[in-house]
Amino acid sequence: MRRRIFTDFDGPIMDVSERYYQVYLYCLDKICKPEQVVTTLSKSEFWELKRSQVTEKEIASLSGFEDEKQSVAFAHLRRATVHTNPYFSYDRLLENAIPALEKAQQLKIDLAVMTMRRRSELEPVLDKYNLRRFFPSDRIFCLDDDYVKTVDIQDKPKLMKMAQANLPVVQQQWMIGDTEADIIAAQTYDVPAIAVLSGIRNHTQLEKYKPNQIAPNLICAINELVDL
Ligand SMILES: [Mg+2]
Structure with a gap:
């Protein structure tokens, strides 16, 4: 599958x-x-x-x-x-992130990154931490450098729309993110959303948007969904 x-x-x-x-x-x-x-x-x-x-x-x-x-x-x-x-x-790589991505890769789960960062804000960091091994160029969804931002809850669903239109069909997919923008982008395209607490929203805020699950961080989120 x-x-x-x-x-x-x-x-x-x-x-x-x-x-x-x-x-x-x-x-x-x-x-x-x-x-x-x-x-x-x-x-x-x-x-x-x-x-x-x-x-x-x-x-x-x-x-x-x-x-x-x-x-x-x-x-x-x-x-x-x-x-x-x-x-x-000042940004730091979260400690569980690489083990989480490696685990998903070992399980042959297709990985894609979806972020409101602009390309020039994302790519140097992918290189710095050797993250392109997880995200080939057609699995990177970010804002172009000249994109005029509106608000995250409107911009992020546009990235999900592009992804759904262009990526090969899979039997199961999930969106993992730390804000309402991630949850809304996923829900707009019927993708189950898993919210993580390792970012800029607490449990109370995330709950309001009714994600399918709330997990402490990326590796816990991946562990939970492979058990489904
Ligand atoms: Mg985020």
Whole structure:
């Protein structure tokens, strides 16, 4: 039986928490007025807020930017900075990711990566960690460098549409990801969705979108689905 796993990149494979935290620290510093007292959240406080989907404006106000103008400026600067160099260099490969991908490959499960990263943000990282052995070029679904982003929950289903139209048919397929965008992209095309907790959403947030399963991380997700 032919089986396929689509995996998201950030969340199941890469840990982006340090990048997001470093950008938070940068924005705090840039938006802060001289003499202004701010409250710097710890990394774990900050990341738990992100996982709970607390908005950037709320994170700004929790950090001491009480006036509206400052919290809006903070949110804008964050958005403009988070997907830029040198911040990508803070990303780390999750420890379970390679063993998980190797296991899927040993089981002859077809692998594809589906990510909202742009090609130029993805390919150097695939090379850096030798991940192309899992994802040949026709199994890479990402945004072109000139693609005009809308919102993830609209952009990601477009990638799934392309994948479903172009890849060989399989008897079983799954999408593994860490956000609502992954779940919605999968559900739109009747692909079962497995949410993982190793990324930017917590259990409470993921549950709202009714994934087929919620697993701690990529390797647990793969273990569960091969047992089905
Ligand atoms: Mg993700």
